[in-house]
Amino acid sequence: MDTLILYFSGTGNTHFVAKRIKDSLQNAECSAVETFPPERIKNYDTLIFGFPVYSCKMPEFLKQFTEKFPLTKSKRIILFSTFAYTPCNAMKDAANYFEKRGFYVVFAKGIKMPGSDALLLLKKGSRAAKKASQVNLTSIEQFVNGVKDAIYSNSTEKAQGNFLFAPLGLIAKLFIPIENTLKRAMFADEKCIHCGICEKVCPTNNIKVTERKVLFGKECVLCLRCVSQCPVEAIQIGKFTKGTVRWRGPSGDFNPLKNKC
Ligand SMILES: Cc1cc2nc3c(=O)[nH]c(=O)nc-3n(C[C@H](O)[C@H](O)[C@H](O)COP(=O)(O)O)c2cc1C
Ligand code: SF4
Ligand code: SF4
Missing domain, CATH: 3.40.50.360 (Flavodoxin domain)
Incomplete structure (x- = not known):
């Protein structure tokens, strides 16, 4: 079977x-x-x-x-x-x-x-x-x-x-404006080393990494992959995510580019 x-x-x-x-x-x-x-x-x-x-x-x-x-x-x-x-x-x-x-x-x-x-x-x-x-x-x-x-x-x-x-x-629908605000608040800070990992892991092709910038488009679904996979924790959502947890699953090693199940 x-x-x-x-x-x-x-x-x-x-x-x-x-x-x-x-x-x-x-x-x-x-x-x-x-x-x-x-x-x-x-x-x-x-x-x-x-x-x-x-x-x-x-x-x-x-x-x-x-x-x-x-x-x-x-x-x-x-x-x-x-x-x-x-x-x-x-x-x-x-x-x-x-x-x-x-x-x-x-x-x-x-x-x-x-x-x-x-x-x-x-x-x-x-x-x-x-x-x-x-x-x-x-x-x-x-x-x-x-x-x-x-x-x-x-x-x-x-x-x-x-x-x-x-x-x-219905209540969840009220969070849509908040989610939209969070999506717009996403940015890569000065720690970024332009490795391109965030661009590769994004399931909606919402990120473009250039030599100088990390550009976020309008297709974000807030899956948080880019945030948790960035090797230097450079991706922030507004002011409140510096030094906070980047969750990579219960084993701590989830990597969508490598992990087979
Ligand atoms: C944008 C977003 C919305 C979420 N909405 C809900 C929700 O409505 N109800 C809930 O119980 N958990 C919610 N969660 C928590 C996730 O469902 C939960 O952490 C899930 O296990 C994440 O799975 P993953 O690690 O495979 O992405 C939400 C998480 C995110 C990032
Ligand atoms: S994964 Fe992090 S370090 Fe790499 S390009 Fe994206 S923001 Fe920069
Ligand atoms: S949160 Fe998910 S969908 Fe949004 S930009 Fe990051 S990887 Fe792409």
Whole structure:
């Protein structure tokens, strides 16, 4: 039974969970969604797709990849997200999206992980940062066992929407102006060595590095990859991110250019 795991990860959490799933399954392949040729998906029995929750949703920009997903042999798909506070209705919405595309969603669950956004406001080495970086490995293992059950014993656990979460989706929309302000506040400071890494890791080609400048365009999705991958921590968002945590996943070594899962 061949399983394919595809994921998007900005700062390593979703990659970490994808790797745990891969390591626990037989005959599973795992790849970042950006680099996987979509036409190959139809050769697998089951697709597992993972994403981080941004503003109560599966990030919109991922649709450029998911819209090209052909159905798997069994049409089965397993969905997972990583989130820090509440996934709101992201899993239910994602399940509806894939069902409309003809997939049969057999398992869909969100996993609580450290907040890549909140950590960026916490001083490195502070007690608050240590607390916010804690990972519940037991809950990840329980989730991985649920995935295994869904694949090998055909059990199902579909995501449920929750009307209590519906207002949160609306509240998240109120953050759009704040997010736009944060995107405009992104800059490379004097520490920049013009290495070009931020340009390479940006999933939306939003960054151009020249000999003199780092230019940010209008396509930012706030995935924080550039911020966390810059080798000299030169990328700041406004005044509050100097000396704060650059989260690279629970293992501390997430690198979207190298990490295979
Ligand atoms: C722009 C942005 C928006 C976020 N919105 C939410 C949210 O609505 N709910 C939540 O629980 N976590 C939210 N988070 C936290 C991330 O979902 C969480 O840290 C996730 O595990 C990051 O995954 P990654 O490391 O694979 O990118 C947000 C993070 C960012 C950067
Ligand atoms: S990754 Fe950092 S050092 Fe390298 S070009 Fe970008 S801002 Fe400059
Ligand atoms: S500019 Fe940075 S935060 Fe924005 S999408 Fe690109 S890598 Fe992500």
